[in-house]
Amino acid sequence: MGVIAMDIKQITLYYSSQNSIGKQLNAYVESSGKDHLTIDISKTNVTGTQWAELADGLTKNISDLVNTEHPDFKEAYGETSVDLDDDGWLKILNKNPSFLKNAIVIKGEDFIELTSASDFKKYMDPDSTGFEKPYK
Numbered sequence: 001m002g003v004i005a006m007d008i009k010q011i012t013l014y015y016s017s018q019n020s021i022g023k024q025l026n027a028y029v030e031s032s033g034k035d036h037l038t039i040d041i042s043k044t045n046v047t048g049t050q051w052a053e054l055a056d057g058l059t060k061n062i063s064d065l066v067n068t069e070h071p072d073f074k075e076a077y078g079e080t081s082v083d084l085d086d087d088g089w090l091k092i093l094n095k096n097p098s099f100l101k102n103a104i105v106i107k108g109e110d111f112i113e114l115t116s117a118s119d120f121k122k123y124m125d126p127d128s129t130g131f132e133k134p135y136k
Helices: 020-030 048-057 071-077 086-095 117-123
Strands: 010-015 035-040 103-107 110-114
Touching: 010 020, 020 035, 020 103, 020 117, 048 086, 048 103, 110 117
Parallel strands: 010 035
Antiparallel strands: 010 103, 103 110
16 A cells, blocks of 8 residues: 555646746646645655655656756766666655656556646546546
8 A cells, every 4th residue: 555645536746846847737737627636846845655656656766757867967966877776866856856857647546747738738638537548
């Protein structure tokens, strides 16, 4: 059993308000008319267990959640490949929330990584579930 509550009737958004896409996605979720929970990782501490669950739900490694192409990341950690264990990547995400590569939406048991604000609109569906499953 995970620590993140999953409800088919609620949209949960993990995002960073330190980037424009995160701000736009938050606005879309807030105005969707759906039950929602928004978690701004720049203001709310996300635990290592939650990060691990988010990565697992996306079938990714924790390192895949970090935007290593971000200019500030490259300035801090260099241009070459960074080799860290999960604890190291967790510290980066907690210390630098703006390094979150993409926002993450959870609806029921579906975890979806959103790369743009228009992605959220693409997954919204006017049917009774209110959410489309992405093609995998």
